Amino acid sequence: MAEHYSSFERGGRRWLWQRITAAFLVVVLAFHFFLLHFVHHAADVTFQMSAARMQQWTYYSLMVLFLITATFHGVNGVYNALVNQGIEGTRKTAVKWTLIAASILLIVQGIRTANEWAGIALLPF
Template sequence: MAERYSSFTPGGTAWFLQRVTAAFLIVVLAFHFFLLHFVNHASEVTLLGTQQRMDHIGYFLTMVLFLVAGAFHGVNGVYNALVNQGLSGTPKKVVLAVLSLAGLALVAQGTYVALVMAEMI
Protein backbone atom coordinates (compact mmCIF):
# COMPACT_ATOMS: atom_id res chain seq x y z
CA MET A 1 0.00 0.00 0.00
CA ALA A 2 1.34 3.43 -0.93
CA GLU A 3 2.21 5.88 1.79
CA ARG A 4 0.30 9.10 2.00
CA TYR A 5 2.50 12.10 1.22
CA SER A 6 1.66 15.75 1.68
CA SER A 7 3.89 18.79 1.51
CA PHE A 8 1.78 20.27 4.30
CA THR A 9 3.18 19.64 7.74
CA PRO A 10 0.12 18.64 9.80
CA GLY A 11 -0.34 21.30 12.44
CA GLY A 12 1.98 23.71 10.59
CA THR A 13 1.07 27.30 9.76
CA ALA A 14 0.43 26.68 6.05
CA TRP A 15 -1.68 23.62 6.89
CA PHE A 16 -3.70 25.62 9.43
CA LEU A 17 -4.18 28.67 7.18
CA GLN A 18 -5.27 26.46 4.25
CA ARG A 19 -8.07 25.07 6.41
CA VAL A 20 -9.05 28.41 7.96
CA THR A 21 -9.23 30.11 4.55
CA ALA A 22 -11.26 27.17 3.18
CA ALA A 23 -13.84 27.54 5.94
CA PHE A 24 -13.93 31.33 5.53
CA LEU A 25 -14.29 31.03 1.75
CA ILE A 26 -17.22 28.61 2.07
CA VAL A 27 -19.10 30.96 4.39
CA VAL A 28 -18.38 34.15 2.43
CA LEU A 29 -19.05 32.48 -0.92
CA ALA A 30 -22.45 31.37 0.38
CA PHE A 31 -23.13 34.97 1.52
CA HIS A 32 -21.97 36.29 -1.87
CA PHE A 33 -24.19 33.91 -3.85
CA PHE A 34 -27.18 34.56 -1.59
CA LEU A 35 -26.82 38.34 -1.83
CA LEU A 36 -25.94 38.65 -5.51
CA HIS A 37 -27.96 35.77 -6.98
CA PHE A 38 -31.03 35.46 -4.78
CA VAL A 39 -31.61 38.83 -3.08
CA ASN A 40 -30.41 40.77 -6.13
CA HIS A 41 -30.72 38.90 -9.40
CA ALA A 42 -27.88 39.12 -11.92
CA SER A 43 -29.80 41.56 -14.11
CA GLU A 44 -30.19 43.90 -11.13
CA VAL A 45 -26.48 44.06 -10.25
CA THR A 46 -25.18 47.44 -11.42
CA LEU A 47 -22.12 49.60 -10.92
CA LEU A 48 -24.15 51.97 -8.73
CA GLY A 49 -25.41 49.07 -6.62
CA THR A 50 -21.87 47.77 -6.20
CA GLN A 51 -20.70 51.21 -5.11
CA GLN A 52 -23.54 51.42 -2.61
CA ARG A 53 -22.71 48.00 -1.14
CA MET A 54 -19.00 48.90 -0.93
CA ASP A 55 -19.90 52.08 1.00
CA HIS A 56 -20.74 49.85 3.99
CA ILE A 57 -17.50 49.21 5.85
CA GLY A 58 -18.54 45.71 6.90
CA TYR A 59 -19.26 44.68 3.32
CA PHE A 60 -16.07 46.36 2.08
CA LEU A 61 -13.89 44.58 4.65
CA THR A 62 -15.62 41.26 3.99
CA MET A 63 -14.95 41.53 0.26
CA VAL A 64 -11.30 42.52 0.76
CA LEU A 65 -10.82 39.61 3.20
CA PHE A 66 -12.58 37.36 0.66
CA LEU A 67 -10.04 38.47 -1.94
CA VAL A 68 -7.02 37.95 0.35
CA ALA A 69 -8.26 34.57 1.60
CA GLY A 70 -9.04 33.38 -1.93
CA ALA A 71 -5.67 34.48 -3.28
CA PHE A 72 -3.77 32.84 -0.42
CA HIS A 73 -5.82 29.65 -0.58
CA GLY A 74 -5.36 29.34 -4.34
CA VAL A 75 -1.65 30.16 -4.44
CA ASN A 76 -0.86 27.96 -1.45
CA GLY A 77 -2.93 25.10 -2.86
CA VAL A 78 -1.34 25.24 -6.32
CA TYR A 79 2.16 25.48 -4.84
CA ASN A 80 1.65 22.52 -2.52
CA ALA A 81 0.03 20.46 -5.29
CA LEU A 82 3.13 21.03 -7.42
CA VAL A 83 5.42 20.14 -4.50
CA ASN A 84 3.39 16.97 -3.96
CA GLN A 85 3.99 16.09 -7.62
CA GLY A 86 7.74 16.24 -7.05
CA LEU A 87 8.70 19.85 -7.70
CA SER A 88 11.99 20.57 -5.96
CA GLY A 89 15.21 22.54 -6.12
CA THR A 90 15.48 25.70 -8.21
CA PRO A 91 12.19 25.17 -10.08
CA LYS A 92 10.42 25.00 -6.70
CA LYS A 93 11.91 28.37 -5.70
CA VAL A 94 11.01 29.92 -9.06
CA VAL A 95 7.43 28.64 -8.89
CA LEU A 96 7.09 29.95 -5.33
CA ALA A 97 8.37 33.38 -6.41
CA VAL A 98 6.10 33.55 -9.48
CA LEU A 99 3.01 32.39 -7.57
CA SER A 100 3.76 34.77 -4.70
CA LEU A 101 4.15 37.72 -7.08
CA ALA A 102 0.98 36.76 -8.93
CA GLY A 103 -0.92 36.50 -5.64
CA LEU A 104 0.37 39.86 -4.45
CA ALA A 105 -0.50 41.47 -7.80
CA LEU A 106 -4.01 40.00 -7.62
CA VAL A 107 -4.53 41.30 -4.08
CA ALA A 108 -3.12 44.73 -4.98
CA GLN A 109 -5.34 45.08 -8.06
CA GLY A 110 -8.40 43.74 -6.27
CA THR A 111 -7.87 46.06 -3.31
CA TYR A 112 -7.46 49.00 -5.70
CA VAL A 113 -10.75 48.12 -7.41
CA ALA A 114 -12.47 47.77 -4.02
CA LEU A 115 -11.16 51.18 -2.91
CA VAL A 116 -12.37 52.76 -6.17
CA MET A 117 -15.78 51.11 -5.82
CA ALA A 118 -16.03 52.40 -2.25
CA GLU A 119 -14.97 55.84 -3.55
CA MET A 120 -12.10 55.92 -1.05
CA ILE A 121 -9.64 56.98 -3.76
Protein backbone atom coordinates in the same frame (compact mmCIF):
# COMPACT_ATOMS: atom_id res chain seq x y z
CA MET B 1 -1.05 -0.33 5.09
CA ALA B 2 -0.96 2.79 2.94
CA GLU B 3 1.70 5.30 3.83
CA HIS B 4 0.78 8.87 4.65
CA TYR B 5 1.88 11.43 2.09
CA SER B 6 1.31 15.15 2.05
CA SER B 7 3.24 18.11 0.69
CA PHE B 8 2.36 19.96 3.88
CA GLU B 9 4.96 19.70 6.62
CA ARG B 10 3.79 17.87 9.73
CA GLY B 11 2.87 20.41 12.37
CA GLY B 12 3.11 23.16 9.74
CA ARG B 13 0.76 26.08 9.64
CA ARG B 14 0.11 26.06 5.87
CA TRP B 15 -2.05 22.94 6.24
CA LEU B 16 -4.09 24.58 9.00
CA TRP B 17 -4.45 27.87 7.10
CA GLN B 18 -5.56 26.00 3.98
CA ARG B 19 -8.45 24.51 5.99
CA ILE B 20 -9.30 27.77 7.77
CA THR B 21 -9.38 29.73 4.51
CA ALA B 22 -11.52 27.00 2.90
CA ALA B 23 -14.09 27.29 5.68
CA PHE B 24 -14.11 31.09 5.43
CA LEU B 25 -14.49 30.95 1.65
CA VAL B 26 -17.47 28.58 1.91
CA VAL B 27 -19.24 31.00 4.28
CA VAL B 28 -18.47 34.10 2.18
CA LEU B 29 -19.49 32.36 -1.04
CA ALA B 30 -22.78 31.32 0.57
CA PHE B 31 -23.32 34.97 1.57
CA HIS B 32 -22.49 36.07 -1.98
CA PHE B 33 -24.92 33.63 -3.58
CA PHE B 34 -27.66 34.51 -1.11
CA LEU B 35 -27.20 38.26 -1.64
CA LEU B 36 -26.75 38.27 -5.42
CA HIS B 37 -29.02 35.41 -6.42
CA PHE B 38 -31.85 35.45 -3.88
CA VAL B 39 -32.05 38.96 -2.39
CA HIS B 40 -31.15 40.67 -5.68
CA HIS B 41 -31.51 38.82 -8.96
CA ALA B 42 -28.17 38.75 -10.78
CA ALA B 43 -29.67 40.35 -13.89
CA ASP B 44 -30.84 43.34 -11.82
CA VAL B 45 -27.46 44.09 -10.21
CA THR B 46 -25.90 47.29 -11.52
CA PHE B 47 -22.54 48.95 -11.07
CA GLN B 48 -24.20 51.61 -8.93
CA MET B 49 -25.68 48.96 -6.61
CA SER B 50 -22.26 47.35 -6.26
CA ALA B 51 -20.63 50.72 -5.57
CA ALA B 52 -23.26 51.47 -2.90
CA ARG B 53 -22.53 48.14 -1.18
CA MET B 54 -18.77 48.78 -1.34
CA GLN B 55 -19.26 52.13 0.41
CA GLN B 56 -20.41 50.28 3.54
CA TRP B 57 -17.28 49.55 5.58
CA THR B 58 -18.53 46.10 6.66
CA TYR B 59 -19.12 44.96 3.08
CA TYR B 60 -15.89 46.59 1.86
CA SER B 61 -13.87 44.91 4.63
CA LEU B 62 -15.47 41.54 3.91
CA MET B 63 -14.66 41.81 0.21
CA VAL B 64 -11.03 42.81 0.84
CA LEU B 65 -10.67 39.94 3.32
CA PHE B 66 -12.29 37.65 0.75
CA LEU B 67 -9.74 38.78 -1.85
CA ILE B 68 -6.78 38.13 0.44
CA THR B 69 -8.15 34.81 1.68
CA ALA B 70 -9.01 33.51 -1.79
CA THR B 71 -5.61 34.55 -3.12
CA PHE B 72 -3.78 32.76 -0.31
CA HIS B 73 -5.98 29.68 -0.58
CA GLY B 74 -5.54 29.40 -4.34
CA VAL B 75 -1.81 30.09 -4.43
CA ASN B 76 -1.12 27.79 -1.49
CA GLY B 77 -3.12 25.04 -3.20
CA VAL B 78 -1.28 25.46 -6.52
CA TYR B 79 2.11 25.51 -4.79
CA ASN B 80 1.36 22.36 -2.83
CA ALA B 81 -0.02 20.60 -5.91
CA LEU B 82 3.27 21.31 -7.66
CA VAL B 83 5.22 20.05 -4.64
CA ASN B 84 3.06 16.90 -4.75
CA GLN B 85 4.07 16.47 -8.38
CA GLY B 86 7.71 16.46 -7.34
CA ILE B 87 8.98 19.96 -8.09
CA GLU B 88 12.25 20.54 -6.22
CA GLY B 89 15.30 22.75 -5.94
CA THR B 90 15.63 25.85 -8.10
CA ARG B 91 12.32 25.27 -9.87
CA LYS B 92 10.49 25.04 -6.55
CA THR B 93 12.09 28.30 -5.38
CA ALA B 94 11.32 30.04 -8.69
CA VAL B 95 7.69 28.89 -8.59
CA LYS B 96 7.34 29.99 -4.97
CA TRP B 97 8.61 33.51 -5.65
CA THR B 98 6.62 33.81 -8.89
CA LEU B 99 3.44 32.87 -7.03
CA ILE B 100 4.25 35.31 -4.23
CA ALA B 101 4.82 38.14 -6.75
CA ALA B 102 1.61 37.28 -8.62
CA SER B 103 -0.29 37.22 -5.32
CA ILE B 104 0.99 40.64 -4.34
CA LEU B 105 0.04 42.09 -7.73
CA LEU B 106 -3.41 40.51 -7.56
CA ILE B 107 -4.07 41.81 -4.04
CA VAL B 108 -2.81 45.32 -4.82
CA GLN B 109 -4.95 45.54 -7.97
CA GLY B 110 -7.95 44.06 -6.16
CA ILE B 111 -7.69 46.62 -3.37
CA ARG B 112 -7.28 49.43 -5.91
CA THR B 113 -10.47 48.24 -7.62
CA ALA B 114 -12.33 47.95 -4.30
CA ASN B 115 -11.18 51.45 -3.37
CA GLU B 116 -12.50 52.86 -6.66
CA TRP B 117 -15.88 51.22 -6.09
CA ALA B 118 -15.97 52.48 -2.52
CA GLY B 119 -14.85 56.00 -3.49
CA ILE B 120 -11.70 55.73 -1.40
CA ALA B 121 -8.64 57.59 -2.71
CA LEU B 122 -5.63 56.34 -0.73
CA LEU B 123 -2.98 56.04 -3.42
CA PRO B 124 -2.21 58.64 -6.08
CA PHE B 125 -1.65 56.02 -8.82
